[in-house]
Amino acid sequence: MALFNKKSNEKNLQIKIPEHLGIIMDGNGRWAQKRMLPRSAGHKAGAQTFRKITRYCSNIGVKYLTVYAFSTENWKRPGDEVSALMNLFKSYLEEALADFKDDSIVVRFIGDKSQFSKDLQKLMIENEESSKDRDGMVLNIAMNYGSRDEIVRAVKNISSNVKSGELNIDDITEETISSYLYTSGQPDPDLIIRPSGEYRISNFLLWQCAYSEFVIMNKLWPDFTTDDLDEALEIFSKRNRRFGGV
Numbered sequence: 169m170a171l172f173n174k175k176s177n178e179k180n181l182q183i184k185i186p187e188h189l190g191i192i193m194d195g196n197g198r199w200a201q202k203r204m205l206p207r208s209a210g211h212k213a214g215a216q217t218f219r220k221i222t223r224y225c226s227n228i229g230v231k232y233l234t235v236y237a238f239s240t241e242n243w244k245r246p247g248d249e250v251s252a253l254m255n256l257f258k259s260y261l262e263e264a265l266a267d268f269k270d271d272s273i274v275v276r277f278i279g280d281k282s283q284f285s286k287d288l289q290k291l292m293i294e295n296e297e298s299s300k301d302r303d304g305m306v307l308n309i310a311m312n313y314g315s316r317d318e319i320v321r322a323v324k325n326i327s328s329n330v331k332s333g334e335l336n337i338d339d340i341t342e343e344t345i346s347s348y349l350y351t352s353g354q355p356d357p358d359l360i361i362r363p364s365g366e367y368r369i370s371n372f373l374l375w376q377c378a379y380s381e382f383v384i385m386n387k388l389w390p391d392f393t394t395d396d397l398d399e400a401l402e403i404f405s406k407r408n409r410r411f412g413g414v
């Protein structure tokens with residue numbers, strides 16, 4: 169695990185940088201409501217925070233960042249909110265993600281792309297293709313992602329490979345299951361941050377978070393700053409991770 173050379177507020181605390189950080193970007197709606205604005209304004213502000221925090225994570229040496237942008241359950245939201253989010257994703261994929269080129273960030277989408285418009289799917293694939301040979305942080309953007317759905321898919325693919333004889337039941341291990349998930353080949357998240365004060369995992373990386381540390385912050389996502397991230401890293405650095413041992 170990389171160490172952060174930035175000074176902590178507490179003397180003698182060595183700040184640890186998680187190799188894989190997960191963020192549930194929550195609180196956009198409440199942020200907008202507090203300002204008597206439409207929820208879409210909260211998502212727009214949240215997208216700016218996403219851009220800033222992503223670059224910061226890349227600068228401090230996070231190797232994998234997974235952000236939860238749209239869940240398999242978010243389609244249940246009012247039609248105008250879903251279309252505002254789709255427009256926001258589209259404009260981001262057209263412009264802002266190009267910014268990440270300067271930071272050598274590899275962009276990947278985890279989740280089922282097939283439910284998005286053809287335009288959006290094309291942009292997602294283009295972003296993945298154009299960034300795949302970069303050597304910087306891997307950014308997983310979870311869109312139409314649900315961990316239960318991910319596990320169902322893994323079980324179906326494993327079963328089909330057992331049926332065809334490609335895979336032997338006795339050879340199925342925890343690593344096999346991990347390798348059938350969208351995050352195949354990546355380390356499990358060390359830390360998951362949820363702003364907005366909610367104590368829920370909301371169908372995010374259920375298999376992968378078996379030994380992740382959780383930090384809940386009382387800030388709505390659009391208000392989340394790099395100082396808040398530093399504070400979360402400080403809390404994480406004080407945790408004693410035992411992975412079931414002593």
Ligand code: FPP
Nearest residue numbers: 193194195196197198214215218237257260
């Ligand atoms: C949860 O807040 C947030 C979302 C469902 C959308 C997150 C999307 C962004 C931050 C835009 C990022 C853009 C890209 C391209 C990845 P909420 O609406 O559930 O807030 P609430 O709990 O206060 O209602």
